[in-house]
Amino acid sequence: GAVVSQHPSRVICKSGTSVKIECRSLDFQATTMFWYRQFPKKSLMLMATSNEGSKATYEQGVEKDKFLINHASLTLSTLTVTSAHPEDSSFYICSARDMDKSNYEQYFGPGTRLTVT
Amino acid sequence: QKEVEQDPGPLSVPEGAIVSLNCTYSNSAFQYFMWYRQYSRKGPELLMYTYSSGNKEDGRFTAQVDKSSKYISLFIRDSQPSDSATYLCAMSAGYGNNRLAFGKGNQVVVIP
Numbered sequence: 001g002a003v004v005s006q007h008p009s010r011v012i013c014k015s016g017t018s019v020k021i022e023c024r025s026l027d028f029q030a031t032t033m034f035w036y037r038q039f040p041k042k043s044l045m046l047m048a049t050s051n052e053g054s055k056a057t058y059e060q061g062v063e064k065d066k067f068l069i070n071h072a073s074l075t076l077s078t079l080t081v082t083s084a085h086p087e088d089s090s091f092y093i094c095s096a097r098d099m100d101k102s103n104y105e106q107y108f109g110p111g112t113r114l115t116v117t
Numbered sequence: 118q119k120e121v122e123q124d125p126g127p128l129s130v131p132e133g134a135i136v137s138l139n140c141t142y143s144n145s146a147f148q149y150f151m152w153y154r155q156y157s158r159k160g161p162e163l164l165m166y167t168y169s170s171g172n173k174e175d176g177r178f179t180a181q182v183d184k185s186s187k188y189i190s191l192f193i194r195d196s197q198p199s200d201s202a203t204y205l206c207a208m209s210a211g212y213g214n215n216r217l218a219f220g221k222g223n224q225v226v227v228i229p
Contacts, residue, residue: 004160006160034216034217041125041222041224042221042222043123043205043219043220043221043222044161044205044219046216046217049216091158093160093161095217105151105163105166106163106217107163108153108160108161108162108163109160110159110160111158111159111160113158
C-alpha cells in the first residue's frame, strides 16, 4: 500500500516551453501533497505544500508564477514549470500524506528528472 | 544553525559490518522522526518511523531517538551490498503542519 506515482519519469524540453508533472496517490487519498526539488548529491528542498481544493503554500524563494501547482482531487496534484530555463533542470519529487492515517508519514513518488535544453 | 544536521559522508563499509548513521537537530518541537533510503535517481523510500524518544527495531534496522540530546541514529546490522544507497533523516513537529525537515543525506557504500 501507500504508493505514489509520478509522470513522466523523465522529460527533456526546450528553453521557454512549459512542462507539467503529475503526482498521484494510487491506493489512498491525500488532502496534502508536497513538491520537492533535489539537486545532485543534495538533500530535498521543499518547494510548496499542495492542499486539495485550495491554493498551494510556497516556500520562501520559490516563484509561484513559475511553478504552478494544482491539487484538483484527493489523488492528483500537478506541478507545471512555466517558461522553463536550463537552471530549472533538476529532479522533482512529490510526496503525499495518507489522510486516513493519524500519523505523519509521507510517501514519496519516484521522481521526475527534468532537463531543459 | 541548520534545523537538521547530517554529515553527508560518504561512508564505505565491508559487507557484514554495522552501519551507523546519525543526525542532530535544533528544533525542540520535532516529535516525529524518519529515516528514508534513496537509491540513485529514485524517490526516497520510508525505512523507519519513530515517534518521540526511544528505540525501534525492524529486521536489520534499528532507529534510536534521544530528544534530550536532539540526536537520532540509524543502525544497519549485517550490511549487504543492496543497502548501498543514500540515507536521509527527516523530522516533523506534526500537529497539522507536516512539513518535513531533511538532513543532507548520507551516502553509504557496502563493499562485497
